[in-house]
Amino acid sequence: MTVTLIATTTMGFESGLAREIRALGIEDVQVDNGKVSFVGQLTDICRANIHLRLAGRIYVQMAAFEAKSFDQLYEQALLVAWEDWIGPEDQCPVAQATSLKSTLFSRSDCQAIVKKAIVDRLARVYGRANLPETGAMLPVRVQINRDQVLLSIDSSGSGLNKRGYRVRTDQAPLRETLAAGLIDIARWYPEKETLLDPFCGSGTLLIEAALKAKHIAPGLNRAFNAEAWKMLSRKDWDQAREQARDLIDMDATCEIIGSDINERAVQTAKASLKAAGVTGVTVRTAPFQETLVTADRGKIITNPPYGERLGEKDEIEALYGAFGAHLREHYAHWRTYILTSFDEFEDCFGQKARKNRKVFNGGIECRFYQYY
Ligand SMILES: C[S@@+](CC[C@H](N)C(=O)[O-])C[C@H]1O[C@@H](n2cnc3c(N)ncnc32)[C@H](O)[C@@H]1O
Missing domain, CATH: 3.40.50.150 (Vaccinia Virus protein VP39)
Known part of the structure; x- marks a missing residue:
């Protein structure tokens, strides 16, 4: 199964990040402002999180569509196969929304509508009126730019700058x-x-x-959201870490x-x-x-x-x-x-x-x- 992944980065670092992604053997790479999108295999979620030095977070793209009304946003979000990624117990806060030059500008309304579409879909597919949201963490991000909606899930958790080696942070260090x-x-x-x-x-x-x-690899010694996802097994992560260790x-x-x-x-x-x-x-x-x-x-x-x-x-x-x-x-x-x-x-x-x-x-x- 292939997935489209989005690696965010600091403005100015996009081409360096694209080089890092290509070095992982991934060829379908698209550079944009502050991010690099690429098409990879499911296990590239593990590899990207573990290896990329310049990436802030790795998102899995769930859908891209046009929406100029809340109804369109709801209907399109309802069509996404969220159940492939989000289990019946999992947590899926729609934690982040941005809107730029778009008809739908109220970020909180967009967040609420996407959340409703996800919950309605999962409740129907899993045949449950209540979803406990106690399991794995799959934070959903809504981005709207000129009426084009992008829905994605954060596979990283805390920012990838958090490598796990910082012992104290009292010196205002560089990220x-x-x-x-x-x-x-x-x-x-x-x-x-x-x-x-x-x-x-x-x-x-x-x-x-x-x-x-x-x-x-900078992410070798830390945890990621996607480690608990049902789409990826423990073996996928163990193998990715093993391969990273072999390169040292x-x-x-x-x-x-x-x-x-x-x-x-x-x-x-x-x-x-x-x-x-x-x-x-x-x-x-x-x-x-x-x-x-x-x-x-x-x-x-x-x-x-x-x-x-x-x-x-x-x-x-x-x-x-x-x-x-x-x-x-x-x-x-x-x-x-x-x-x-x-x-x-x-x-x-x-x-x-x-x-x-x-x-x-x-x-x-x-x-x-x-x-x-
Ligand atoms: C902006 S901080 C560097 C932060 C560092 N890049 C990090 O990630 O933690 C600047 C540093 O310059 C040091 N500094 C100031 N004057 C100095 C001098 N004359 N010689 C050497 N170091 C000095 C300060 O003690 C401070 O740690």
Whole structure:
């Protein structure tokens, strides 16, 4: 049985995500704004959730149709074979609805109508007046764009950024999927180049780089909604995990170095690296000037402070200036990639970037400056 799956992602990461999906051997891939749709086998639900580093969630597409009235929405939603996916005891909250440039704009009404259609259909098929909704979780999403309705079910559960290696979250870390996307944009080749993050904080970039270098699938150690779905068996999941484990290469050579001025952040990074099960990453407490790497080539991928608090502007300008001078003196042959929301970054850093890309970090508009 084939299914259409939708992997969501951060704007700007779509082509990287499409590359990851193709690397799973899936060819029917369609790139859109903030998402990549693809046609796969049922077991690709397991593989996509386990392997994709840049995906936020994996949805199973249930239906796509036009609706300009609530009646049409109800009738079309009633035609969907929900019972193939949702068992008589399962939970199917219509948890999310969006509407853009469409006749049906009341999201709460659309949610209620789709829910009614699903419940009516399941009650009829299962011959039950009441559905207990105590079993597996199948959250339904309704998206309407120019009167085109897309109904899908979230197979992931918590966002795929939740890899399970975070030990503390008190340092405002980068989202894991964002870190993986930045490493992808920087095209870091682990076997050839050293990677350095001199403002590593809790180490998200280092950990994501190490997972990639060692071919460790990011979702190997977490649970997903679809593990309890009747459509997939325990064996499907065990096999997908087994295959992912077979790909791990702990001996793969790579040099990943991180440092941060904050001792507590470094301790967090070390604990998370351990929890992620990766080795070969060096992390130490030091101001960026004191982290000198002898390799004559490599990539610096980093996320320095942005100076969002009042009164920090002068300090941040000085920090960026000193960082720019330091890189030009010691890392002339390296490529540098810097994520910051600070508007005058290039002026302070003392050099115009070759390229920059707009990226949102937890709702903050940032630029990913690229120097080479
Ligand atoms: C935006 S945070 C990095 C967050 C990190 N990417 C993560 O995922 O946790 C910036 C970091 O720069 C560190 N920092 C500030 N000034 C520094 C300096 N002069 N040298 C080295 N690190 C510094 C801070 O301690 C903080 O951890």
